[in-house]
Amino acid sequence: MITIILVSHSRKISDGIVDMITEMVPSDNVTVLSAGGTEDGGIGTDPMRIQSLIETHQESERIYLFGDIGSSIMSIEMVLDLIDSDFKEKCLYIDAPLVEGAFVAAVQAMIDPSHEAILREVNKLKNNQG
Amino acid sequence: MITIILVSHSRKISDGIVDMITEMVPSDNVTVLSAGGTEDGGIGTDPMRIQSLIETHQESERIYLFGDIGSSIMSIEMVLDLIDSDFKEKCLYIDAPLVEGAFVAAVQAMIDPSHEAILREVNKLKNNQG
Numbered sequence: 001m002i003t004i005i006l007v008s009h010s011r012k013i014s015d016g017i018v019d020m021i022t023e024m025v026p027s028d029n030v031t032v033l034s035a036g037g038t039e040d041g042g043i044g045t046d047p048m049r050i051q052s053l054i055e056t057h058q059e060s061e062r063i064y065l066f067g068d069i070g071s072s073i074m075s076i077e078m079v080l081d082l083i084d085s086d087f088k089e090k091c092l093y094i095d096a097p098l099v100e101g102a103f104v105a106a107v108q109a110m111i112d113p114s115h116e117a118i119l120r121e122v123n124k125l126k127n128n129q130g
Numbered sequence: 131m132i133t134i135i136l137v138s139h140s141r142k143i144s145d146g147i148v149d150m151i152t153e154m155v156p157s158d159n160v161t162v163l164s165a166g167g168t169e170d171g172g173i174g175t176d177p178m179r180i181q182s183l184i185e186t187h188q189e190s191e192r193i194y195l196f197g198d199i200g201s202s203i204m205s206i207e208m209v210l211d212l213i214d215s216d217f218k219e220k221c222l223y224i225d226a227p228l229v230e231g232a233f234v235a236a237v238q239a240m241i242d243p244s245h246e247a248i249l250r251e252v253n254k255l256k257n258n259q260g
Binding site: 008009010011012013014015016017019020023024036043068069097098099100103 | 138139140141142143144145146147149150153154166173198199227228229230233
């Protein structure tokens with residue numbers, strides 16, 4: 001099982017990506033989780049929520065985190081610094097566009113959920129957009 | 131006035147981007163419009179809605195369209211083929227990540243809404259992610 005955590009500044013954005021992937025790429029290999037917005041549903045990020053989602057999905061083979069703009073990435077990095085080092089190597093922040101990157105990762109995880117294949121496909125996306 | 135039209139497969143995603151930009155980059159220079167999801171709110175795109183938003187914003191200096199994945203871009207291209215040729219030159223599909231690209235375009239339009247400046251900043255984002 002692969003877990004994808006979506007860290008957007010808006011809960012609607014991350015909820016919408018979950019809806020899109022769940023409908024377009026239904027797969028038992030992938031769990032997609034929404035971690036957008038602040039604790040009270042405002043615009044911003046919520047490091048406690050990100051940490052809690054990571055900790056409740058420790059059984060996953062890998063946890064990929066995607067962010068949207070600046071401070072979402074700082075929140076992800078702060079949380080990754082805080083979690084147990086034994087578990088940290090499973091978790092990876094992916095520097096790719098939020099919607100498009102998470103979608104490509106989910107498609108690839110359905111076909112071949114190996115770490116190498118997922119990183120290869122996300123990198124292809126980034127290079128095509130460059 | 132610059133108009134940004136967000137063509138996502140999910141209405142929640144494009145609504146969330148409108149919320150995020152409205153709160154983080156409030157500007158009289160920019161109107162951001164949500165064109166996500168199908169007519170009935172499902173996952174997909176709605177070319178009629180895209181066309182209608184373009185036509186009701188003909189007074190804008192420029193209309194930038196952003197999509198998320200494959201068929202949103204096909205919908206944008208289809209609509210751009212259908213609109214009046216006199217008006218078409220104002221409209222531009224931007225090949226950039228949906229959330230990040232629209233955000234950068236809105237920030238730049240607040241500072242300097244010239245076409246060259248907006249394209250330059252969106253291209254920087256793409257090159258940084260490549």
